[in-house]
Amino acid sequence: MKKILIIQQKMIGDVLTSTFLFEAIKKKYPHLQVDYLINAHTYPVVKNNPYIDNIVQLSPEDEKNIFRLLHFAKKNIHGKYDTIIDVYSKIQSNLFTLLSGAKTKVAHYKWYTTRIYNHRVAFISHDKDGTIKDRLRLLEAIFPEPFSANPPRIYLSAEEEQKGREFLTHNGIHPSKKLYMIGVLGSSPGKTYPLPYMAQLIDYVARHTEGEFLFNYIPRQRKEVQQIFQTCSPKTRERIHIDTYAPGLRDFLCVLKHCNAFIGNEGGAVHMAKALNIPTFSIFAPHISKAAWELFPNEKDRAVHPADYKPELFTKKIKKEELYQRFTFDLFEEDLLHFLQSTK
Incomplete structure (x- = not known):
């Protein structure tokens, strides 16, 4: 495992929350490249984050047009990563994962993810701290040891x-x-x-x-x-x-x-x-x-x-x-x- 893409689209709060995954990975595996795929409008909350190597931004124009979306996936995702961590776990991120060619693919368990991902994790999000635990369990499905989570941070100059x-x-x-x-x-x-x-x-x-x-x-x-x-x-x-x-x-x-x-x-x-x-x-x-x-x-x-x-x-x-x-x-x-x- 050398290059990881974490996918978390749509809501600003979700994109910000999931940034703790990068700190968790980088503190244990600083040699790994860990990139973030997000919707472009959420970029301001992750700008300057020192734990994210590269930020892949999906524009509204690319998202709304299937041909542009496929071109986006070919240009930015296909053949570039050996591991995909799909926090979003929706149809669009399923498509990105399917087209990635990555060997290791992990997402939350849903009926339509069976044929795409080789690691699927069940939700426990209604439990105390469930939102954090759900994300940590995605990491623990593919890494050999447990991780801890620190609160997300926004980095202003x-x-x-x-x-x-x-x-x-x-x-x-x-x-x-x-x-x-x-x-x-x-x-x-x-x-x-x-x-x-x-x-x-x-x-x-x-x-x-x-x-x-x-x-x-x-x-x-x-x-x-x-x-x-x-x-x-x-x-x-x-x-x-x-x-x-x-x-x-x-x-x-x-x-x-x-x-x-x-x-x-x-x-x-x-x-x-x-x-x-x-x-x-x-x-x-x-x-x-x-x-x-x-x-x-x-x-x-x-x-x-x-x-x-x-x-x-x-x-x-x-x-x-x-x-x-x-x-x-x-x-x-x-x-x-x-x-x-x-x-x-």
């Missing part, structure tokens, strides 16, 4: 950190001010804490701190963000820089690095904050396993889930939308207060 400071100053946010990044929306409506409750949360943080607020969102989400903003109290609105948002993902990371905490919906932004060593308070959607996705828990990070406060609801047949409506802010406001006190 000194120049990038300075760029983030200058961006904030340019937008009227003084470095001496407490600054909270609020994840006001999830990656989908089903992963988004009810908007009126989120406004209550922001008002609560404003009452208990002297900080200012940035909202993490993209322009197409402006309508929902404006709804939350208008629901907040007038005093809170004075401290929200609603029109201040970074133009790109790497720019966002440069700004996030200077925040005192990230508070909001669980998802990719939470993982990014953790990877920058920023304290996080994350709100899990009812259908997302906290046990599996509260990655690398520690004293400075907190996470809440409806089952933490109303476990009896999960023994009944209740739609996830209704479960979220019953997850009122008062249930966890004391936990949020403890978090705010710990970040002072």
